[in-house]
Amino acid sequence: MGVKKNEKSGERCALQEILGIIGGKWSMSIIYALFSGKKRFSELERMVPNINTRMLVKELKNMEANGIVKREVFATVPPTVEYTLTTKGEKLEPIINELYKWGLEYVN
Amino acid sequence: MGVKKNEKSGERCALQEILGIIGGKWSMSIIYALFSGKKRFSELERMVPNINTRMLVKELKNMEANGIVKREVFATVPPTVEYTLTTKGEKLEPIINELYKWGLEYVN
């Protein structure tokens, strides 16, 4: 009987699933950096302050797996890898901008 | 020269500051639970699936310190503690709802 813990878990867990994808410490900052167009790995490293290489790799992989960013490799020398937002990722722009505005008004 | 790493760091760090407050794994789920009005500690524990006591305490303290939730203690038996959103916290409602809608459309 009743293995489910919570009738509302469907709704609530959806939010948690979302936060599992973009709720981490770095995801939104990376997405924010990508609003201004495609970026190379090293550009993102410079644009997102205090992030370290390992975390940037991890977050990009995670977001790629979740269809938020697209990764394109070009066999140049030195190698070029370009990251862009997918449509799904672009749809986050107004939300992140609103969050940013909220912060300007209420943080500090 | 040039000790500053990034001219844009002012802007970018603001976003990171915001995410430091509400960008964790649990904050938004707790805020979401509080949209429907004041809640007691144990109610929140039941409403936010999979959170553990320790994390709920930590997040509530953090959000209280950041002026997002208000904590009120009533000397009843057993003790009653009520948590509510401040105005600042309430202003997050449209943003979190938009995020939720984004998830419904794009997650899965």
Place this chain on the structure above:
DNA sequence: GCACAATACTTTACTTTTGAAAGTGGTTAC
């Protein structure tokens, strides 16, 4: 012809944060 730089990562060692579980203290219900 060899050190050095650039790119896009990977690896290793270590610190911090998180999670699960049990405990606390006061009171009431059974």
Place this chain on the structure above:
DNA sequence: GTAACCACTTTCAAAAGTAAAGTATTGTGC
């Protein structure tokens, strides 16, 4: 008198994050 309720607190192991160095490939300067 034992169990339950509430709002936490404590403890300890596991997971996640950070810093720093390493890898592979090629191009440039000396």
